[in-house]
Amino acid sequence: MKTKKAIIFDLDGVIVDTAKYHYLAWRKIANDLGFDFSKAENEHLKGVSRVKSLEFLLKKGNITLTEKEKNKLLVSKNEHYLSLISHMDESELLDGIKTLLPALHQENIPFALGSASKNARRILDSLQLSPLFTAIVDGTDVTKAKPDPEVFVIAARRMCYAPKNCIVIEDSKAGIEAANSVGMTSIGIGNDQVLQAADYVLDSTRQLTLAFIKNLL
Ligand code: BG6
Numbered sequence: 001m002k003t004k005k006a007i008i009f010d011l012d013g014v015i016v017d018t019a020k021y022h023y024l025a026w027r028k029i030a031n032d033l034g035f036d037f038s039k040a041e042n043e044h045l046k047g048v049s050r051v052k053s054l055e056f057l058l059k060k061g062n063i064t065l066t067e068k069e070k071n072k073l074l075v076s077k078n079e080h081y082l083s084l085i086s087h088m089d090e091s092e093l094l095d096g097i098k099t100l101l102p103a104l105h106q107e108n109i110p111f112a113l114g115s116a117s118k119n120a121r122r123i124l125d126s127l128q129l130s131p132l133f134t135a136i137v138d139g140t141d142v143t144k145a146k147p148d149p150e151v152f153v154i155a156a157r158r159m160c161y162a163p164k165n166c167i168v169i170e171d172s173k174a175g176i177e178a179a180n181s182v183g184m185t186s187i188g189i190g191n192d193q194v195l196q197a198a199d200y201v202l203d204s205t206r207q208l209t210l211a212f213i214k215n216l217l
């Protein structure tokens with residue numbers, strides 16, 4: 001049975017608790033460049049591509065670099081990030097996700113991944129979650145970063161659903177903006193001040209139950 005709506009999940013900060021590792025890796029880059037980078041400032045990087053994140057950081061530090069130097073920092077940030085997540089296991093899944101994804105699958109409710117991360121497939125594979133997804137769209141599939149809706153539009157198309165029939169679950173301002181711009185229903189996970197543009201805001205994935213989702217379908 002085809003449900004009226006399909007779901008698109010962001011990865012970092014929605015499925016896995018990796019947002020903190022992205023932050024730690026960027027903070028190290030900032031510290032190495034001689035300035036600090038706060039958790040509040042990091043909100044601007046959530047959902048934002050690696051390249052755009054570096055641009056934000058360099059602007060904040062008032063630093064100009066050559067393309068070669070920037071590429072070196074991008075590689076270094078990713079190496080540090082990968083080392084931080086190298087021992088990642090199911091304990092890093094956010095509350096309720098471990099049971100929610102198989103339950104959606106069991107109920108034949110289609111869901112896709114719509115992530116800016118180029119490490120997304122590696123993370124889903126390592127947690128053995130990939131087979132549950134109807135489609136996986138990540139940073140390697142897009143040319144435009146969130147708040148551009150490209151990643152979600154591709155995910156909707158791959159599931160054969162119109163954008164207005166998709167529900168996006170996101171922890172970032174950029175992601176909520178992206179979803180709203182193409183008429184998708186948006187669910188923000190986190191601070192309602194930051195995510196105030198979302199159709200629904202939940203404090204944590206603990207509230208993202210099968211019953212809550214089914215009510216929106
Ligand atoms: C997003 C994260 O999901 O992916 C951002 O919220 C991150 O913090 C972006 O910068 C790109 O990730 P990666 O793994 O390709 O560096």
Ligand code: MG
Pocket residue numbers: 010011012013014046047170171172
């Ligand atoms: Mg996220």
